[in-house]
Amino acid sequence: MPAETSRILLVRHGQSEGNVARVWTSARGGFPLTEVGHEQARAVASTFVGRDVVAVYGSPLVRAQETAAEIAAVLGLQHDELEGVEELHVGIHEGVHDDTVGPVAEQVFGAWWRDNDLSGGFEGGETGLEIAARMRDALDLVADRHVGERSVVVSHGGAMAVGVISLCDLDAAFVATHLLKNCDVVELEREDGAWLCASWAGERPPLRA
Numbered sequence: 001m002p003a004e005t006s007r008i009l010l011v012r013h014g015q016s017e018g019n020v021a022r023v024w025t026s027a028r029g030g031f032p033l034t035e036v037g038h039e040q041a042r043a044v045a046s047t048f049v050g051r052d053v054v055a056v057y058g059s060p061l062v063r064a065q066e067t068a069a070e071i072a073a074v075l076g077l078q079h080d081e082l083e084g085v086e087e088l089h090v091g092i093h094e095g096v097h098d099d100t101v102g103p104v105a106e107q108v109f110g111a112w113w114r115d116n117d118l119s120g121g122f123e124g125g126e127t128g129l130e131i132a133a134r135m136r137d138a139l140d141l142v143a144d145r146h147v148g149e150r151s152v153v154v155s156h157g158g159a160m161a162v163g164v165i166s167l168c169d170l171d172a173a174f175v176a177t178h179l180l181k182n183c184d185v186v187e188l189e190r191e192d193g194a195w196l197c198a199s200w201a202g203e204r205p206p207l208r209a
Contacts, residue, residue: 006143041070057082058154084138087156091124113172135163
């Protein structure tokens with residue numbers, strides 16, 4: 001690995017009580033992990049042992065902080081809160097069940113991923129452009145702090161999809177058909193300011209045509 005290359009293991013949080021209840025939330029508190037979620041976090045952390053991880057970060061949301069804490073404990077590190085990698089804000093749909101939000105999400109994600117139009121979003125929430133910008137800023141911050149090193153960042157499925165598609169110019173259709181499960185890992189590299197997605201949950205994702 002060239003000395004100037006920064007690497008980030010971007011992890012979706014473990015299973016939360018909100019996942020089980022099928023509730024959409026990006027609230028600052030939010031739902032904690034289930035016991036399964038804690039186990040998932042420890043399991044993924046075990047795959048990072050020996051990979052010279054120097055830092056662990058998590059979004060401000062409870063489920064991400066708890067996941068980051070489990071990972072940091074396995075690696076013998078502290079974990080820090082990282083603004084900008086929290087879940088996409090769903091506006092008026094905050095706390096609403098997936099049966100109601102799902103059809104709306106299909107329209108929003110369709111515009112973002114199928115039409116490559118990030119100008120819209122959930123009513124009262126953020127645009128795709130805003131999500132992509134804050135994800136880039138946060139990941140650039142971590143890469144700048146740990147040049148030539150590897151870090152872990154715990155984030156959320158929706159924000160990761162929008163952010164990494166934009167950051168690495170990925171094929172959105174691939175991402176849409178390979179949605180991240182709890183504690184799936186996206187491996188990112190930044191060299192000379194350019195980002196590369198080396199692995200999306202174990203697969204090498206194609207670039208946008």
